[in-house]
Amino acid sequence: MSAPSAVVVVGASAAGLAVAETLRRERFDGRITLIGEEPELPYDRPPLSKEILSGRWQADRARLRDPAAVDRLGLDLRLGTSAESVDQAARRVLLADGTVVGYEELVITTGVRARRLPGIEGVAGVHVLRTLADVAALRVALSTKPRLVIVGAGFLGAEAASVAVQAGAEVSLVSDLDAPLADVLGPELGAGLVDLHRDHGVEVLTGVKVAEIVTEGARATGVRLVDGRTVTADAVLMAIGSVPNTEWLAGSGIPTDNGVLCDEYCRAAPHVWAAGDVANWFHRGLSERVRIEHRTNAGEQGMAVARNILSAGRPTAFQPVPYIWSDQYDRKIQIYGLPRGADRFAVTKGSIVDRELLALYGKNGTVRAAVGINMNRALRSARQFLVTPTPWEAGTA
Amino acid sequence: MQITVAEEHCCGAGQCVLAAPDVFDQRDEDGVVVLLDATPPESQRAAVLDAAAVCPAAAIAVHE
Known part of the structure; x- marks a missing residue:
């Protein structure tokens, strides 16, 4: 070949x-x-x-x-x-x-x-954030220090909330989960992130879905939640996945x-x-x-x-240790492995209250992911648990 | 080969240290890249190019 x-x-x-x-x-x-x-x-x-x-x-x-x-x-x-x-x-x-x-x-x-809610074609004031063009449009909106509602509190929504509130916007973060990133990081760290956003002045609405974007003329004026409440806004950012x-x-x-x-x-x-x-x-x-x-x-x-x-018919299997990071306010969240779907969780260093911690996630008795919040050195040491399969008891010992 | 790193881009992933441990290290406190050798020998070329390519923040530049 x-x-x-x-x-x-x-x-x-x-x-x-x-x-x-x-x-x-x-x-x-x-x-x-x-x-x-x-x-x-x-x-x-x-x-x-x-x-x-x-x-x-x-x-x-x-x-x-x-x-x-x-x-x-x-x-x-x-x-x-x-x-x-x-x-x-x-x-x-x-x-x-x-x-x-x-x-x-x-x-x-x-x-x-970016995934979009249906029915927003041609509606002004509705944003997504995936491309340079998207961010340019959102920056124009932020320059007016608007009321901004962010639909979805994954990494993108949470990071945008962090930037927008520090830019002077009045921010509401709406999640259909019980906490931001709860599906990825679990309920414990998710609850800690709710507090992080609230402490910085973000209104966090959890466990509620958005029914529709409310419009007046061809302009968004907020979102209506499935429980009947309306969150008024000058701009809407949809961060509901991709x-x-x-x-x-x-x-x-x-x-x-x-x-x-x-x-x-x-x-x-x-x-x-x-x-x-x-x-x-x-x-x-x-x-x-x-x-x-x-x-x-x-x-x-x-x-x-x-x-x-270029391997001339002798390819190598691709099996990396996944790495993700997210910056929110003055916190850096770093993740090795895949915490989603874990059946065990333990904070092995630091604490959720201090927002400085190392946490391990396990599945089927093996360490599956390591998450650090402003805890780089300890996290680096924990990466080895993902390179070589490590029993949960050994990782958390 | 001349290497420069943009510390303000660095996200502390440590992928460069894994790829080329003789050339890159990380600060203990925040994981930001530390360049150990800005002009490494030819024997490091492949490892350094790997490190630049896997850097998730595109913070490593290699000048030939």
Whole structure:
């Protein structure tokens, strides 16, 4: 099996860039076509809800590489156009601008998009936060120190609440869970996060769903909750999760179900691979399918796919220790592993009250995740529990 | 090979230390990257490029 001569990467964000860069570093000198729907050069998304939203950074600081570094990769770069369909038999991708690009190997890194409540088409004052354009619009809204209601209290909603209230907005954070991030971090840390937000002046409404956006004319004036209450607002941010961008693969024969379905090598079909937020792959170490919407995974999985493409038929299973971080106020939450779905929880250092702690999560008798809040050193030591399967009793001893 | 790190971008993941422990370390108090060797030998090239690529904050720049 010889190296391919043409690789097409659909999706020009962190994962797609990692594929292209790694191919070049591994001395692949064939054509790399990188296709991106957004007009911008590849940029980083974690700062959007942090440094860019707060205004501490200008938008161009989110760039993953400067234009000269992108140039040096010698890419066939197609920005501002999306891929419409794949013909697997002919190994071709059809683009929205009507052009057709042939591939020997195809990598799908189309990521996810923000989920939206239905019925908000054309309604002013309703925001999502996924792209540079989204954050620019939200910054304009924040500049008026508005009443802002944030629907959804996951990492994105919680980070946006933190930035917005510090920017002078009057913020209500609405979660259908009993606490922000309770589905990921469990009820104990979730309760601690409710207090964190309230102490900074955010109104936190938990355990309640939003029924609809209330509008006047074509402008949002708040949200109506399922229990009948209305939260009035000048602007609404929807942070209710995301949807994998896989519709364009319909009819291609490439399997999709909550992302692009891949084996443990991140391969979805012969000559077709996926990486980043859109990839739903079998993690051998965890013995289950996972799809991880986080920055670290995008880079690592992009690298892994590039290497597997060049592996001459001897791919390596991709089984990383996932890493996530979130900045909220002066707290840094860092997570190794996957706490979601754990059946054991223990704070092994520090305390929830002090908002400085190391917590372990277990499942089926084994340590499954380690979470630190402003506790970097101890967390680093705990990472080893995820690298080598560690019995719960040994981890918490 | 010349390396620069943007401390203000660093998110303390420690991925660089795992990839190239002879070149990168982390501060104890907050995990922010510490550059041990700004001009590492050629033998470190592959490890350093890996570290730059896996950095989730894109905080490591490698100048040839």
